[in-house]
Amino acid sequence: MTATPLHQKLQPEFYLLVFLVSIGFFMQGLDTTIINTALPAMAKSLQEDPLRMHGVVISYVLSVAACIPLSGWLADRFGVRNIFFSAIVIFTVASLGCAFSNDFNMLIAFRVLQGIGGALLLPVGRLAMLKIIPREQFLSAMSLMSLAGLMGPLMGPILGGWLVEFASWHWIFLINLPIGLLGIFVTFKAMPNITEPTIKKFDFSGFILLVIAMVGLALGIENITSHEVSRYFSIGLLTAGVLAAFIYAYHAHTHQNALFRSKLFKNKIFAIGILGNFFARFGSNAIPFILPLMLQVAFKMEPFMTGVMLTPIVLGSLFSKPIIRPIISRIGYRRLLLVNTVLVGACIASFALTNADTPIWLRTLHFFVFGTLNSLQFVAMNTLTLKDLPQQDASSGNSFLSMIMMLSMSIGVALAGTLLNVFTSYFGEAEITLAFHSTLICLGAINIITAIIFYQIPKNRII
Structure with missing residues (x-):
């Protein structure tokens, strides 16, 4: 009997699935880097101080961090295709909202929504590949997908600078629309909706504690020098973040279904x-x-x-x-x-x-x-x-x-x-x-x- 090779070449029937997950990976990688060169132009358009534009970056990254613990449970509960499809729709709609934002607070709100979509894109896509593609072909699939992850950050700074200089900053978000629409179209063709028959009860209290800890720490540090936010409020956010982190540490030690056990x-x-x-x-x-x-x-x-x-x-x-x-x-x-x-x-x-x-x-x-x-x-x-x-x-x-x-x-x-x-x-x-x-x-x-x-x-x- 011939032994099955540990790592096999990816079979053609899985190419479309890998292409679909790569779309999500590319969108997330591109969005993380394309915005950095556009911040001064965005600040001028929105009549904000460019030195205070870090909130545009933080709001996205923080919402990604907060929603990562949700991704696996949602995919198991409602199916990988449904959640991946929802993630692309949320990310694309939020990108459109960012492009048409006419003030700083509106932009921040849509960046948070965009982060929620981004938090689900890569983890759920990777989970779908893990569940659908045979294990001996998984390394080949991941290697192929990683090329998209490298292309996003490589193109982001230059593309962002070019769009800002020769078009407008709005296009750094509008560019996600055709990519997102392509992903929406391919999702139902390439990804079956696999669910898990038995799922643990979601640790909602632990999730809330983690969100309070992350938001409190990040926003407390961000606003500690702000003239628009009370210094006491920022200190309160930091305190709440630290307390929530300690309470979660105890929760992780005692709760059987804790998201991350101690x-x-x-x-x-x-x-x-x-x-x-x-x-x-x-x-x-x-x-x-x-x-x-x-x-x-x-x-x-x-x-x-x-x-x-x-x-x-x-x-x-x-x-x-x-x-x-x-x-x-x-x-x-x-x-x-x-x-x-x-x-x-x-x-x-x-x-x-x-x-x-x-x-x-x-x-x-x-x-x-x-x-x-x-x-x-x-x-x-x-x-x-x-x-x-x-x-x-x-x-x-x-x-x-x-x-x-x-x-x-x-x-x-x-x-x-x-x-x-x-x-x-x-x-x-x-x-x-x-x-x-x-x-x-x-x-x-x-x-x-x-x-x-x-x-x-x-x-x-x-x-």
């Missing part, structure tokens, strides 16, 4: 990986937000050129993919994360050495190096976090990691915006470049300090 954290490597992911992503996730602002607001660079200048970050990320596995095999997770965390922090802080006169070749090399180091960091942290989890905890651990990654992004952007406003008030708007530089130094320092977390990885763990 036993996950009995695995020391998982606990270290989650903490490291949370803090080490603050600076890294703030960079795609703060660099386009600095290039346009402080250095007076045009939107399209800004998008072009950000592309080396994505190219650096692509460059790192084939070298990450040999590096880990050679020096191990502990040494890599200790050294690379410091290097990423130093690279973030070193952006403070640049100015409007920095040569293009040097700026390009600088961004490429950051993209390479940052990708090494993310892949190493994610792999370390999940590698020792037993099979029965893998799904829950992966969902929790995804939620932490998005929460860290929202807090990182909020922190960058808050620091930028603090330094702008201190130095004055005439010294806006100094405010950006000071913010970058603080973000880099936070990243360097995070190396302390990875120092806790046992020394005997070579790989």
Whole structure:
């Protein structure tokens, strides 16, 4: 008898399904990056301060983080096709709403709705592939789908800058409409509506606690320096977020159907990986937000050129993919994360050495190096976090990691915006470049300090 190969080539009957999930992955990846180069133009159109536009990013990312725990349960309960279809419809309609928003608050509301759709797109699409495609073909399917995930961030900065400069910022959202309509059409042809016969009761109280914790922490940090929001209200949000997090920790220990059971954290490597992911992503996730602002607001660079200048970050990320596995095999997770965390922090802080006169070749090399180091960091942290989890905890651990990654992004952007406003008030708007530089130094320092977390990885763990 011939043994079945562990990894087989994807069969043609699954191409359309992979194409459909890739549409969702591409939309989400594109939307995450395309908006950053458009923020100054959006601020001018909506008569807002560009330094306070981080709410547009935070509202989307935070709603994604909050709804990730819902995705698996909804798909099991109502079927993967129904939820994936709903996600594309929500994302597309919300994109249309964002494009036609005529004030800041309306834009924020539609960004939240867009985030809800985005939270369901990738997890449910990946779950559908896992349930429909034979396991020995799954790796080929994921590899094919990941190309779409790389194309979105690669195209986002340049496309966003081009649309803003030669059309208007509204088109960064309108571009989702034909993609979304294509996905809606293909969904019923490519994806069967698979449900689970037995489903646990949804942990609604735990979900509410998690939402309060995430919203309280992110919005509390975002508004702490705002003149429109009371300082006491921001402190109240932070307090509520911290309290909800502690209450959920107790809930996770005692509730049988908790979304994320406390036993996950009995695995020391998982606990270290989650903490490291949370803090080490603050600076890294703030960079795609703060660099386009600095290039346009402080250095007076045009939107399209800004998008072009950000592309080396994505190219650096692509460059790192084939070298990450040999590096880990050679020096191990502990040494890599200790050294690379410091290097990423130093690279973030070193952006403070640049100015409007920095040569293009040097700026390009600088961004490429950051993209390479940052990708090494993310892949190493994610792999370390999940590698020792037993099979029965893998799904829950992966969902929790995804939620932490998005929460860290929202807090990182909020922190960058808050620091930028603090330094702008201190130095004055005439010294806006100094405010950006000071913010970058603080973000880099936070990243360097995070190396302390990875120092806790046992020394005997070579790989």
